[in-house]
Amino acid sequence: MKALLVAIGKTDDAYLQTGIEKFEKRLKHYIPYEMKIIPDLKKTKNLSENQQKALEGQHILNRFQAGDFIVLLDERGKEYSSIDFSKMMEKRMLAGIKRLVFVIGGPYGFSDEVYNKANSRLSLSKMTFSHQMIRLIFVEQLYRSMTILKNEPYHHE
Numbered sequence: 001m002k003a004l005l006v007a008i009g010k011t012d013d014a015y016l017q018t019g020i021e022k023f024e025k026r027l028k029h030y031i032p033y034e035m036k037i038i039p040d041l042k043k044t045k046n047l048s049e050n051q052q053k054a055l056e057g058q059h060i061l062n063r064f065q066a067g068d069f070i071v072l073l074d075e076r077g078k079e080y081s082s083i084d085f086s087k088m089m090e091k092r093m094l095a096g097i098k099r100l101v102f103v104i105g106g107p108y109g110f111s112d113e114v115y116n117k118a119n120s121r122l123s124l125s126k127m128t129f130s131h132q133m134i135r136l137i138f139v140e141q142l143y144r145s146m147t148i149l150k151n152e153p154y155h156h157e
Contacts, residue, residue, distance in 0.1 A: 002032040007104040009040040023139040030146035049108040057111030069097045077121030086145035
């Protein structure tokens with residue numbers, strides 16, 4: 001199974017990009033992983049929130065393939081402990097899923113079309129983080145889940 005993270009907009013802050021790259025490098029020892037960045041929309045000043053979500057949604061939907069299991073990182077999603085998240089990952093790996101696709105939407109969330117296509121929603125916290133920070137937090141948790149599954153000493157209870 002391959003894990004794919006789809007996100008809107010590039011990571012501007014060098015310190016976040018350094019952290020993301022650190023965990024992506026570690027993660028590739030456990031599972032095929034890739035992050036795909038969808039460029040920020042241009043000229044959004046005259047677009048409503050719904051119009052912006054719809055345009056971003058089309059770009060997101062274009063990244064999906066038949067058979068993908070799609071998980072939206074969403075504030076109203078299910079919260080997991082790190083151990084429970086690792087169990088969810090293991091369950092998806094054993095289910096024979098080809099690609100597990102995690103999606104970070106734009107500033108206004110997801111379009112209805114993206115919500116309808118998703119198989120699941122995941123919340124990383126009840127707190128709100130920037131879309132750029134979530135990338136680092138998510139890739140670290142994905143790495144942590146792999147070390148938990150391998151019984152390696154990274155995670156401490």
